[in-house]
Amino acid sequence: MVRYVIKRLLWIVPVILGVAILIFTLMYFTPGDPAAIILGSDATQLELDAQREAMGLNDPYIEQLGRFLRDVFLKGDFGRSYITNVEISQELAERLPRTVIIGVFSLLISMVIGVLLGIVAAIHRNGIADRLCMLIALVGVSMPQFWLGLMLVIVFSLRLHWLPNSGIGSPAHYILPCMAGSFGGIAEQARQTRSSMLEVIRSDYITTARAKGLPFSKVIFKHALPNALLPVLTLAGNTLAHVVSGSVVLETVFGIPGAGMYMISAVNNRDYPVVRACVILIAIIFGLTMLLLDIIYAFVDPKIKARYQKTAKVKAGGK
C-alpha cells in the first residue's frame, strides 16, 4: 500500500509538468494584452509597447517557456503578479485557506445531510419521505448558487441581523457561504446515496442480516451503508478536487477574497503568472485528492485493499 501511494505521488510530477506546459502554451496564444491592463486605458501605444518589452512578452515562445519551467520546477517560484507585483505564493498562501474552508465545510455539510437524506429516501422508497427528500434534491440541484447566496443574505443578514452579509474577519462570515455552497452538494449526495442504497438494500446479505434479527439501524449503517458509500465518496472527491475552481461564484457573492476570485481576476487581466500558478495548484489538488480517494476506498472496501496488496506482491515477485 505504501509503495502504491509513493508511486502515485511520483506520477503526479510529470502530470504537473504537462499541465504547466499546456497552460503556458494556452495563455501564450490567448489574445489580450496585459500591458494595457497594467498601464490603464489612457496609456499611449508607445507606452504599451515599452511595457511589453519590459515584461519580456516580446521574447520567443521557447525562451519564455524555459524561463517559466526553470522558475517553477527548479526554484519553486511562481513569480509575481503582473498587476499587483506581489509574490504569487504569498497571495495564494493567504487566499487558499479561505477557499478551502468554504469548500471543505460545504462538502462536510453536504455529505452529512445528503447521505442522511439519501438513506431516508432509500428506506422509505416511493413513500412520502422519499418524495420529500427527492423534492429537496431537485430544488437543490436546480437552484443557482448566487441566487441562493443572495437570498440567504437577505434573510439572515438584512432581515434577522444574525450574520454578516459579506467579507471575512470571523468564523461567522463563513456560515452563509458554506450554507449556500452545500445546498447543491446535499442534493447530489442525496440522490447518489439513494441510488446506491437501493441497489445495496436489495442484496442477499442484507436480507440475511435482517432475517437474522439484527436491529434495523445496524443493518443500514453497518452493513448497507459502507457498501453504498463508494460512489458517494467518488462524488465527494470530485467536489473537493474542484474546490478552487468551483468557489468563484460564492466568493464573488459574499466578497470573500479567495483563490477562485484571484484566478478569475487574473484570467480577465491576462495576469499570466497568476493563471499558471492557479492552474498548477488545481492540478496538484486534483492529483492529491484522487490519491486520497483511492486510499479511502481501500479502507472502506477491503476488497480494494486486497487488490492493491495483491498487485504489489505480484510486481515484487516479478522482480
Add this chain to the structure above:
Amino acid sequence: MKRALSLILALCMLAAFAGCSTSGTNAPADAPASQPADLEQIDGKTELETSTGAEATGSGEQSLVVVALTADPGTLDPFSSNSLGRLYSLQGMYETIGAYYNGKFNLVMAKELTPVEDDTLEYPAYDVTFWDCIYDSNGNHFTVDDYLWCMEQYREIGKNTTVKAVEKFEQTGDWTVRIYMNTDSLGKFEDFIRQTWLVTRKSYEASEDGMATTPVGTGAYKITEYKSGATIRYTARDDYWQKDDSVKSAVQLANCNDYEIRIIKESNQIVIGLEAGEIDYASNLGYENSKRFMDGGSAAAGHYVDVFQNPGTEMLYLNCSAGSVFDNNPKLRQCVMHAIDIDSIINGVYSGYAMKAHDIACAINLADYPTQLDNEPYFEYDPELAASLLKETGYEPGQLTLRLMTKQSDAFEMMYCQAIQQNLRDIGIEVEILGYENALYEQYKTNPNEWDIITDTRGEYNYFAFAWTKLDTNNYSSDVKSECFVDDDHLYELVATAASAKTTSEEAILAVRDYNNEMAYARGLCAPYRFDVINSNKIAVLTRGELLRFLPGATTYVWN
C-alpha cells in the same frame, strides 16, 4: 408528476430571477419615459439636486466609517499605475506634491509651487519647495533626496506613465527642486504631480515587498490592517507632520479616527450592506440600486443619495484607416453621426440620468470649456438626413454592415450599443456588436482590422482640451496615428494647438470641434450621472476631493 413538478419549480425560479437586480455593473432596468422629476433644466445645463434622507441621528460618538469599493487596488505600492481602486485606497495615506480639486491646485507636501519664468526654456519648468518637517508614519524624515529617489523609481519601474512627461529633475536648494517638463500639453504637469505618490527611501527599502502590502506614507492616515482583496483599515496619525491647520488642504484632514475600505465586487451586496447599516458610503451604484435610498424609497430613512455629473464621457470613434469603409468618406461618417438618437439613449439606457455631450467630452466644471457650445447643435439626430447621406455614398439599405466594438464588462455600454445598432438599422445599416472583455478590447483597439466603430470613455481630465487625447497623434505610433487611425495632418495640428499650454485658446478648442464636426471622425455621446449613497446617521456633510472622490478625512461627521 415529476415532470410537472420540475416545470413548476423552473418557472418559480425564472420568476425569482426576474425580481432580482443584476449584479456587478448596475445594469438598468425599465426606464421612465420622461426626465426624473428632481432634475431641472437651467440654461441648457442640468442642475442636480441631492435627495436627503432623515436628519443625522447619530449619537455623537465616533465610530468606524466604512466605504464600499468595487475596484480592488491590487497593490498598495506607490510606484504602480493608478487605477480607480488605487486612487481611492492610497489617498489619505500617501501624499503627493499637491492635489487638484475645486477647480484649483492645492499644495500638500509642497510649501510653494511656482512656474519658472525663463523664455529660453522650450517647455515649462516649475520650482517646488517642500516642507522641511515631513515625516512618515515610521518616523522617517522626507527630504529632497527622497523625492529624487522616488522619481528614479518611477522611471525604472515604468508603470506610472505620468512621469514620462518630465524631462529631468534638479535639486536647487536644501528643500527645493526644479522640474523640467518635456511637453507643454495641457494637464500633463497636473497629472504628474497628483499621481506620483511620495515615500521615504528608508521606509520603502525596509519593506519586504516594496510596500505592496505594508505601505508607509506621510499622509494623515496610516494603514493598520490590510487583507488583500477584502479590507483596508486606516487610522488617523497622532504624529502627523503638518501641525498648522490653516495651511492644510482637504486631503490632509482627519475628521474620523478610523475608516475602512471594503472591497465588494457584487453591487447587490453593497446595497444590502447599506441597508443593514454596515456600509456608510458607496459610490456609483446606478439609478436602480440607489432609488430605494432616495426620498420615498424603502430604505430612505438614514440615507441620502447624491446625484451628480461624473467626470467621464462616453464617446464614439470611427475607423478611418486606409481601405476602411469610412476612409475618405465623410458623408458616411456624417450619416452614422446623425443617425444616433442620443436623447433616447439617455432616457432609455440611463433613465434620464446622463448629460448630453455637445462636443467630444462633457465639461464638468472645466474652466476652459466654451460654454456657448451647450446651445449649439451637435450631430443632431436626423434619420432622414442620415438616410439620404447613406444613399449619396452609394450604399443601398441593408447593403452595409458595420462592426461596433465595445467592452462587455460595462452593461450600460452594451445597452447603448444596442440602441445605436437599432438607430443605424432604421436607416439601413446593419451593425454587428462585438463585446469583448477588457484585455481583448484593449488589444483590438489599435488593430484597424477588428472594428469599424468603437466606444470608449474619456475619464479624468483637468482641461477640456485634454479630452481630445485620443486624437492626439503624439500619443500613438506612426502607423496607428490616433484612435481613428486617420491620416489627417490638419486634424493633428489643430489638436496639438488646442492641447498645448502655449497655444491653447477658446478659438483653438473651437477649431478642433468645428473641423471634427465637418469630418465626423469622433463624437461625444453623454456623461452618465453618478449616484452615491450616504449614511446620514454618520455623515453630516460629505466632502469630495480630486475628481469627486470621497475624502473620508475631510468629511464632516455627526461627531465633529
